[in-house]
Amino acid sequence: MALPPAPPRPKREINASALDQIEALGIDIRQDHPLANLTTIKIGGPADYFAAVTDTHKLLKLARWARANDLPYLILGGGSNVLISDRGIRGLVIHNRCHAVQVQDAPCCDYPKDTRPFLFAESGALMAGAARTAVNAGLTGLEWAVSVPGSVGGAVVNNAGAHGGEVKDSLWDVLLLDGNGDIQVFRVEDLAYAYRQSSLKQEGGTDAGFGPVLLSANFRLQTGDRDTIRAAAQSFLGHRRSTQPVEPSLGSTFVNPPGDFAGRLIEESGLKGFRLGGIEVSRTHANFLINPGGVGAAAAADVLAMIQHIQTVVARRSGVELQPELQRIGEW
Numbered sequence: 413m414a415l416p417p418a419p420p421r422p423k424r425e426i427n428a429s430a431l432d433q434i435e436a437l438g439i440d441i442r443q444d445h446p447l448a449n450l451t452t453i454k455i456g457g458p459a460d461y462f463a464a465v466t467d468t469h470k471l472l473k474l475a476r477w478a479r480a481n482d483l484p485y486l487i488l489g490g491g492s493n494v495l496i497s498d499r500g501i502r503g504l505v506i507h508n509r510c511h512a513v514q515v516q517d518a519p520c521c522d523y524p525k526d527t528r529p530f531l532f533a534e535s536g537a538l539m540a541g542a543a544r545t546a547v548n549a550g551l552t553g554l555e556w557a558v559s560v561p562g563s564v565g566g567a568v569v570n571n572a573g574a575h576g577g578e579v580k581d582s583l584w585d586v587l588l589l590d591g592n593g594d595i596q597v598f599r600v601e602d603l604a605y606a607y608r609q610s611s612l613k614q615e616g617g618t619d620a621g622f623g624p625v626l627l628s629a630n631f632r633l634q635t636g637d638r639d640t641i642r643a644a645a646q647s648f649l650g651h652r653r654s655t656q657p658v659e660p661s662l663g664s665t666f667v668n669p670p671g672d673f674a675g676r677l678i679e680e681s682g683l684k685g686f687r688l689g690g691i692e693v694s695r696t697h698a699n700f701l702i703n704p705g706g707v708g709a710a711a712a713a714d715v716l717a718m719i720q721h722i723q724t725v726v727a728r729r730s731g732v733e734l735q736p737e738l739q740r741i742g743e744w
């Protein structure tokens with residue numbers, strides 16, 4: 413017999429003077445704030461505490477305030493790789509909208525003294541927007557990212573990639589608030605990059621305590637022919653439009669197993685178009701789970717049930733155990 417779900421955990425109460433202190437810095441803290449609309453799949457319960465920040469100084473102050481008040485935090489970028497539980501998130505969700513992007517020469521004397529330009533981006537900037545800035549400046553190295561949803565922070569943490577490129581190929585360094593509350597620069601080789609992984613990736617969301625906060629990143633690019641770079645970016649966008657669904661989703665659900673494609677295995681198992689609760693296996697690309705009804709039409713529990721169903725059917729048919737690519741966060 414299945415065990416009943418654990419009772420919901422109580423909210424960690426923050427006293428009024430601590431809330432006044434952060435609001436005096438111009439940061440608006442909301443309580444029991446809905447999150448579904450801040451994710452690309454339009455699913456997820458509320459955050460106990462929530463604030464959106466648009467500049468890096470406020471992001472720092474907020475993270476440090478949370479530490480001082482023992483309130484675990486989670487940084488939410490574009491919400492394009494997280495499945496937030498229906499019960500929501502205990503602690504503080506910081507919606508990162510710090511969005512400055514700039515092409516520059518070597519930022520200071522510690523940088524290589526050749527003529528290759530850098531692209532500086534605050535961590536809440538859209539990765540696709542940062543990539544477009546590079547493309548429009550005739551710089552090569554990030555054109556693969558013009559169609560990848562989410563923020564620079566999410567892309568750097570996840571080592572996002574597409575069309576044969578990935579973050580680690582052009583990232584030079586990052587500025588971090590580390591797990592001890594110190595600001596540090598880390599070089600790309602210090603971040604243990606692997607396929608969609610880095611040492612910055614925190615499993616467990618707010619339950620993992622005070623994780624590193626990525627503040628900004630420097631990408632090292634190469635000058636090239638603007639028309640050729642633009643044409644490559646356009647073809648990547650066109651390819652995505654013709655092969656991926658437009659409905660709310662979290663992108664690829666499962667990691668491709670060695671030498672094969674998760675989408676092919678799911679399609680071969682007859683699951684294209686299969687529906688469970690409000691969630692459907694996309695008919696356009698079987699590795700995408702879509703929420704056609706948007707906010708309120710499907711639950712995180714539907715997504716999990718669908719993931720388990722697909723894993724069972726595919727394993728039975730082809731013997732392959734598919735591994736989820738998206739990250740589960742919140743209280744389950």
Ligand SMILES: Cc1cc2nc3c(=O)[nH]c(=O)nc-3n(C[C@H](O)[C@H](O)[C@H](O)COP(=O)(O)OP(=O)(O)OC[C@H]3O[C@@H](n4cnc5c(N)ncnc54)[C@H](O)[C@@H]3O)c2cc1C
Nearest residue numbers: 489490491492493562563565566567572573574626662663
């Ligand atoms: C339609 C679609 C297509 C996609 N295609 C691709 C693809 O081609 N390639 C690919 O790699 N991915 C793809 N994805 C997945 C997703 O876009 C990437 O993983 C993206 O980089 C996540 O960024 P985000 O800002 O949305 O991260 P979020 O989902 O907001 O967060 C992801 C994780 O990163 C952490 N995080 C975010 N910002 C910070 C920060 N500043 N400091 C510390 N931690 C942080 C969060 O706490 C969380 O743990 C796709 C998703 C969708 C919906």
